[in-house]
Amino acid sequence: MRAVIETDGLGKRYRRRWALTDCTLSVPAGHVVGLVGPNGAGKTTLLSLVTGLLAPDAGTIEVLGGTPGAGQAQLARVGFLAQDAPVYARLSVADHLKLGARLNPGWDAELARGRVDRLDLDPGQKAGTLSGGQRAQLALTLAVAKRPELLVLDEPVASLDPLARREFLADLMEAVAEHELSVVLSSHLVADLERVCDYLIVLVGSRVRVAGPVDELLAAHHLLTGPRRDPATLPDGLEVVSASHTDVQTTLLVRTSGPVLDPAWTVSEVALEDLVLAYMSQAAGRRRRDHHHLEVQK
Amino acid sequence: MIWLTWRQFRVQAFTAAAALAAFAILLAATGPHLASLYAASGITGCHGGTCGVAASDFLSRLAATGPYPIVYLLGIGLILVAPAIVGIFWGAPLIARELETRTFTLAWNQSITRTRWLLVKLTLTGLAAMAVTEALSLIYAWWADPIGKAIGLLGLGDGSSSHPFEGQFSSVIFATHGITPLGYAAFAFALGTATGALIRRTVPAMAVTLAIFAAAQVAMPLGVRPHLIPSDRTIVTIESAGLDFGNLTATVVPGQPGAWLISSSAINAAGQPVSDLPAACQAAFSGLKPSSPGACLESHGFREVIAYEPASRYWPLQGIETGIFLALALALAGFCFWRLGRRRT
Numbered sequence: 001m002r003a004v005i006e007t008d009g010l011g012k013r014y015r016r017r018w019a020l021t022d023c024t025l026s027v028p029a030g031h032v033v034g035l036v037g038p039n040g041a042g043k044t045t046l047l048s049l050v051t052g053l054l055a056p057d058a059g060t061i062e063v064l065g066g067t068p069g070a071g072q073a074q075l076a077r078v079g080f081l082a083q084d085a086p087v088y089a090r091l092s093v094a095d096h097l098k099l100g101a102r103l104n105p106g107w108d109a110e111l112a113r114g115r116v117d118r119l120d121l122d123p124g125q126k127a128g129t130l131s132g133g134q135r136a137q138l139a140l141t142l143a144v145a146k147r148p149e150l151l152v153l154d155e156p157v158a159s160l161d162p163l164a165r166r167e168f169l170a171d172l173m174e175a176v177a178e179h180e181l182s183v184v185l186s187s188h189l190v191a192d193l194e195r196v197c198d199y200l201i202v203l204v205g206s207r208v209r210v211a212g213p214v215d216e217l218l219a220a221h222h223l224l225t226g227p228r229r230d231p232a233t234l235p236d237g238l239e240v241v242s243a244s245h246t247d248v249q250t251t252l253l254v255r256t257s258g259p260v261l262d263p264a265w266t267v268s269e270v271a272l273e274d275l276v277l278a279y280m281s282q283a284a285g286r287r288r289r290d291h292h293h294l295e296v297q298k
Numbered sequence: 299m300i301w302l303t304w305r306q307f308r309v310q311a312f313t314a315a316a317a318l319a320a321f322a323i324l325l326a327a328t329g330p331h332l333a334s335l336y337a338a339s340g341i342t343g344c345h346g347g348t349c350g351v352a353a354s355d356f357l358s359r360l361a362a363t364g365p366y367p368i369v370y371l372l373g374i375g376l377i378l379v380a381p382a383i384v385g386i387f388w389g390a391p392l393i394a395r396e397l398e399t400r401t402f403t404l405a406w407n408q409s410i411t412r413t414r415w416l417l418v419k420l421t422l423t424g425l426a427a428m429a430v431t432e433a434l435s436l437i438y439a440w441w442a443d444p445i446g447k448a449i450g451l452l453g454l455g456d457g458s459s460s461h462p463f464e465g466q467f468s469s470v471i472f473a474t475h476g477i478t479p480l481g482y483a484a485f486a487f488a489l490g491t492a493t494g495a496l497i498r499r500t501v502p503a504m505a506v507t508l509a510i511f512a513a514a515q516v517a518m519p520l521g522v523r524p525h526l527i528p529s530d531r532t533i534v535t536i537e538s539a540g541l542d543f544g545n546l547t548a549t550v551v552p553g554q555p556g557a558w559l560i561s562s563s564a565i566n567a568a569g570q571p572v573s574d575l576p577a578a579c580q581a582a583f584s585g586l587k588p589s590s591p592g593a594c595l596e597s598h599g600f601r602e603v604i605a606y607e608p609a610s611r612y613w614p615l616q617g618i619e620t621g622i623f624l625a626l627a628l629a630l631a632g633f634c635f636w637r638l639g640r641r642r643t
Contacts, residue, residue, distance in 0.1 A: 051407060055640070075409045082403030088306070089399070095305060102301045103408035139404070146409060 004029045004064055004150050004182045005050060011058030012045050019045040021206045023059070027184070027199065031213070032176060034197030035186035036276055042206040043186040044083060047154045050184065051080045064149055076106055079143035081153040085136040089128025093121050096138060097145075104146040112145035119171075133164030137171070144175050151176075153185040157192055169196050190273045202276055204283035210255075214272065221275050224252040224265040235262070242278040253278040299410055299418040307423055310388055314430045321376060321434060325441040328369055335360065336444035341451065353451040360445065361461035370445065371462060373438040377474035380434055381486035382511050384427040389490020390503040392419060393634065397498045412638050420631055424487050431483035439475055453555035455609060466612055467558035469519035476616040481623030486511045488630035495637045518619065524560045526618045529605040536564070536595045539602040543575065543591050548602050556609035567599025576600075 010023040020042040048054040052069015157165040201211040239255040339356035396402040456467040494503040539548035548562035579594035
């Protein structure tokens with residue numbers, strides 16, 4: 001299958017700080033990709049590189065086989081909804097649709113009008129007076145009606161209340177099904193993504209920790225519970241993502257390609273949220289150790 | 299993109315059109331009367347020495363008549379500040395506001411490259427800025443035409459006399475007439491846009507734009523304009539130079555009506571510059587006949603050295619000054635393209 005996003009050693013630096021490092025990904029087409037990570041992990045940076053708003057400082061990136069943001073044709077193929085869905089406050093809803101119609105050769109006017117009607121947006125209303133949910137819907141309408149092949153959404157639901165959140169995601173999924181879009185959306189909450197994503201990228205501390213189809217990720221990770229023992233004594237092929245110990249018991253989240261045969265362990269399935277949290281805390285732990293190491297050196 | 303540019307710009311465009319219309323109405327209301335005063339002054343149809351007298355009378359009467367000195371100065375002031383206003387309110391927010399409100403994520407993700415986005419915005423808004431400023435200048439030139447003619451008859455280039463009216467080479471008249479307003483407007487607008495692209499915040503960009511533009515407006519007549527074309531030099535008699543005995547400088551360039559007197563100084567018989575009245579002539583100066591120092595200086599072999607630009611260099615100087623500002627504007631616009639092209643948002 002063709003890749004919608006193909007990166008190799010991709011990196012982006014702001015002054016001296018790397019916001020994204022050594023990012024190598026190959027995201028196949030036809031997925032709804034969740035990009036998850038804590039605030040400041042580099043999600044917006046990665047999405048800005050995908051849309052071409054930023055240029056990389058290291059490595060390469062191809063989106064739908066082309067250089068992001070290079071030329072009108074490439075821009076037409078990617079729709080983007082930025083964080084907090086910025087719109088022109090002094091332009092009306094109708095003005096925004098006209099803007100989309102004027103600036104996009106592939107504009108689907110019927111789709112846009114239909115969405116605005118269905119969402120009950122008043123065409124004459126100034127966009128600055130819309131609620132957060134309405135603003136997000138308007139921005140999504142602009143992004144969808146240009147009929148892109150890939151839709152990129154940066155924290156689309158972060159500023160919405162739970163009801164608006166659910167409505168927005170349901171509406172998004174409808175559009176995806178209808179127009180056969182590939183989608184990448186980011187969030188710092190797994191719960192937002194769990195219902196809609198079938199592909200997951202976990203980004204923590206400017207690095208990709210794990211990426212893959214959700215069902216494969218769930219199949220490859222297990223929660224092991226057993227008598228207390230040192231994780232270092234585990235057999236090869238088991239990669240420990242996180243470990244916690246009590247006096248008598250050890251709980252491990254491991255990644256493995258095959259089944260776990262050791263009868264000492266009770267094997268159970270992992271929820272997606274636990275899996276993501278394990279990778280997040282693993283990264284956090286590493287950073288704490290690095291920090292500690294530095295302090296010792298001083 | 300033209301539609302979007304217009305849609306985002308139309309409030310400013312209407313404001314500018316309203317200001318232009320108000321100015322035009324003010325001038326239209328006072329202009330015909332000014333022209334009738336000129337017609338009645340006896341300047342038309344004068345010959346020889348009567349012209350200077352008639353022109354002088356006309357200007358003195360005008361200076362004392364109701365609104366004319368005020369409208370005269372107001373017009374100059376408006377044409378001087380118009381480019382600054384354009385730079386601050388049209389230029390500075392052009393990119394900075396998009397960055398500040400993050401709407402660039404919307405604008406630059408439509409099926410249009412940001413180079414084209416910027417090209418259309420800069421071209422349309424920039425041309426509007428130049429058109430408005432030049433329109434102000436042209437209707438003002440129509441209104442002030444009788445005044446300019448009268449000053450021309452007096453042979454004053456940059457001359458200031460008792461009235462507020464000044465010649466074509468005076469600092470403010472030169473920058474508000476002819477084609478220079480085009481250059482100033484383009485420069486101020488591009489400066490505002492570039493400052494906004496660099497600072498990325500609208501209000502600080504506005505302040506910086508104003509500071510830099512005001513500095514350029516002062517630096518041009520004081521430091522640059524006199525050197526655009528090497529000035530001519532002439533050595534004349536003390537009497538003909540209409541000497542100001544206070545600092546021994548000339549007030550006219552003899553035989554060069556309408557010339558721009560850039561600098562002048564007295565030299566003694568040996569050709570050395572002198573800055574003070576020689577002792578021998580002090581008595582004459584403080585004596586009963588104040589006109590005698592001239593004769594005294596003449597008799598001691600003093601003469602006046604004058605550096606000037608002849609009136610015929612008015613349009614070449616206008617062309618060069620406008621060209622400088624247009625070139626600066628293009629360079630600043632180029633910077634904006636480079637800045638956006640680097641994709642560091």
